[in-house]
Amino acid sequence: MIDSAIIEAVGGRGGDGAVSFLREKFMPNGGPDGGDGGRGGDVVLVADHRTATLDRFADGRARVATAGGNGGPNQRRGASGHMLELLVPIGTTVWAIDSDETGTPLADLSTDGERYTIARGGRGGWGNRRFATPTRQAPKWAQSGSEGDHVTLRLELKLLADVGLVGLPNAGKSTLLKAWSRATPKIASYPFTTLEPQLGVVALGYDSFVAADIPGLIEGASEGVGLGIEFLRHIERTKVLVHLLDMSREDPLEDLELINGELEAFGHGLAEKPQILGLNKVDDPDARARVELLEADIKRLGVPWVAMSGVSGEGTRQMAEIALHTLRQIQSEEKYVAAQVLPVLTPAPARRSRFEAVRGEDGVVDVSGATPSWLARTLDLHEREPREEFFTRLRRMGVHRGVARLGVKPGERIRVGGVEIAWET
Ligand SMILES: Nc1nc2c(ncn2[C@@H]2O[C@H](COP(=O)(O)OP(=O)(O)O)[C@@H](O)[C@H]2O)c(=O)[nH]1
Ligand SMILES: [Mg+2]
Structure with missing residues (x-):
């Protein structure tokens, strides 16, 4: 599932330099004192762990940073334009759009907080003070600010799952994923096979996460079907598992153990991921009764749980909220650790271009x-x-x-x- 967007970005225009002369009493023709214009703002992409998709660029609006202010009298420098920071998901790649449509990769924003400037603001023009020389003491002209960069780029993101849905066949994984991502029609247009995780973007207010229904995991693994590398990437990236139990079945707690045993056998760290239990199908009276019957045992497991139904919608939003909350908590802890170990790399200064x-x-x-x-x-x-x-x-x-x-x-x-x-x- 690939998300992509075309983005047009314009750096802020640089401010104009000022033409001004010092005015003091008894000194009608003072020296030039026009200040420089300020720099225009840059447009910068910032990889952000709270951003899941490129949806916000679908409007096709150009992103324009603010212009620098003009210089003023008394050598006053114009204000710098504000930088415009655009949040993109981690894993976003940036492509130049070439005439042959193949494109050239420019950047790969792979870690949280990584930045890439896509359009630089224009330089501010010099004020007339700077152009004064012994032979030209009163220049009545200044330099204008220059335009910022104007670029059109393509952003691409391979969506990877943050939250995995596990459970026995027929536990209700596909139904929940559809209920969750109903408002995101995108999912429908992606074909899938049993051994490819089905993905859905789950939006909650301004935040969202990517959930994967991974049906092939248990069924495929136990049948010895090789799982593709893409599949493993999803599994490894997944931070939280929503474990669905069909409460209309005889012994849901036995089902739980069965699946947990399979997760253990599968490896790849799956068994260590935090789980949230979805006590599913409570629209069915038998299932509801079983939730009440097993409540004490379930509480003893010490795992968050939600009584829910993918069919009636009961509890599905609460489940999404808990999953999102757990996910963000883990990610911010990881970010904290990463910030402690990662060295700070200073990019080499850009080579000064000549002519x-x-x-x-x-x-x-x-x-x-x-x-x-x-x-x-x-x-x-x-x-x-x-x-x-x-x-x-x-x-x-x-x-x-x-x-x-x-x-x-x-x-x-x-x-x-x-x-x-x-x-x-
Ligand atoms: N009553 C009831 N049936 C459900 C619920 N969720 C799923 N089902 C039914 O259970 C069967 C299996 O559901 P599905 O989502 O395909 O399960 P999966 O194999 O885990 O993906 C289907 O017949 C669904 O209609 C639910 O919340 N309540
Ligand atoms: Mg299914």
Whole structure:
């Protein structure tokens, strides 16, 4: 069962730099004091153990982080845009969408709290103060903020079961799973065979978990049928078992022992997982009577239990709530332990991108690279001073040498980051 979603994300725009001059009494023409614009917010995916599905991205809405504030007078810096954190289930993979539809994997969020930035916010523009030089003491211009990244990605999640349903054949596992996930029609569209766990997303308010009806476990294992690796992944991932007992049968406690014996024999840690007993089929008067008869014995087991009926719905919500609560408790304990043992890994700083200059098919020289493109888009190249600033910075980066090597003459039109400009040396 694979869940997937297309997500469009836009980093916040950077704030514009300010044009401002110091104003003091008796000093009508003070120096430039325009502050820088703030950075736009990033859009970040965060793996979260409380999130079970990618359903929340089904709306197709673009996720946009907030813009940075504009700079102000008195060297005031614009506020940074807020980061937008999007919670995704653990196990979510992120894919670039290529033209050939195969896609490229970008990230695999496999541990709780792991983060991946999908769209970076734009840089804030510099205020006019930064552009002052001994020969240009009062620049009346500043840099504008740059746009944030705009990306469309695919998220994929292989749903794995958190809660397993066990019990004898006919105990009511399939019926309960259907009752639980009735509101999630998705389940119906997934084909299954007896040896593949049937999955259902059980939603409770804003929280949810994935439950698996694992009918093949006992039946298949005892018949020596090999269980696939996928099946084992579900079993191992399962943190809580809901053990259903058909209370209309003669001796449900014997059934309980039988299944527990099989869980033990099966291995893979199944027998050690906490169980919640579902005393099922209490819509049947005989079953109800047997619950009352065995209540004292059941209490003595020291295991949480719920009298319920997958058919009438009695107790099913309570069962889901207990399962969810138990699950979250175990996960938060695991998280605590994991946080103590995991080393903190600091990602290597991103390589500073330089530039590339090539003569295109149309004969026009193209300069690409993050910094030249950014400068071309945020400085007003129609104005002389910002344009001079632009070429000065390119020269410092070595762009002029690269462009000269291609035989570009002053005045020739070239493209920098998609912006056309007459080359100046
Ligand atoms: N009376 C009653 N019958 C139930 C209940 N749950 C399941 N059944 C019946 O028990 C039989 C087996 O149910 P199923 O969910 O397929 O059991 P599974 O083999 O554990 O998946 C079916 O005939 C169901 O209609 C229940 O709560 N009350
Ligand atoms: Mg079944």
